[in-house]
Amino acid sequence: MFYDPGCFGRVELGTLPVDVQRRLAALPGEWLEFDAPSGAIVVRYVQPTSSPSLPTIAGELVRIISEIPGACHPAIGGGDLYVHADQTLQLVRLRVEPGGAVHIRWAHPDYATARRRAWQRGTHDLVDPKVQRLNGRVSLTAAEPAKAARELQAVADTFEGLYPEGDCHAVADPAAGTVRVELEDVNLDAELLVAKLQQLATASSLDGRIDVGSFAGEAPEHYVRFVFENGNVWIQRPVLWDSEV
Structure with a gap:
């Protein structure tokens, strides 16, 4: 809404x-x-x-x-x-x-009871990528964890947004074959990152969530959350009123 x-x-x-x-x-x-x-x-x-x-x-x-x-x-x-x-x-x-x-x-935005929809790139109305503010954590397994971590880090480091502050850490664990991505107030195109995560993750391995807000003071109904479970990618908009549950 x-x-x-x-x-x-x-x-x-x-x-x-x-x-x-x-x-x-x-x-x-x-x-x-x-x-x-x-x-x-x-x-x-x-x-x-x-x-x-x-x-x-x-x-x-x-x-x-x-x-x-x-x-x-x-x-x-x-x-x-x-x-x-x-x-x-x-x-x-x-x-x-x-x-x-x-x-x-x-309104008190809440994701706990928000409806999930399958994510399809380019079909959801999101905050302008140049001012998107990402927070969250995602883990995955990858065929080449170290290479995957470098590619994910590069997505964040090379994105030309308007707000350079924030931290993104993509860390590989070669022994376990996993990669962990942590985002704190990162200005980054969420769909660009999600597409890269899907590309690099082995089947059914994506797990975690990413909250997409804004550095530009967008109203709360424009925010979304990406949820990753067993390799599936879902998108949620926050419930603003109890009557929407």
């Missing part, structure tokens, strides 16, 4: 008396407005750049609903507005329940 920066969503208000519709349409607002033809609270096309988004949007939402007479509340269908908080870019959900109750909830 993805949301544009700023605010995204709509709230259905149902069929309202004409005089109420006129009153709602006349309310001032920077982010939200009442769209009479659809009977919904929608995000304005022209959005402000200076007002703090979350308190402003929450205030406008409550103001609009407060102008609806109590007798009309049962007709409110409800809906969600998603807001990226200023500075932190934390995702916040403003939910209007059927009947008009309003709830505010902050």
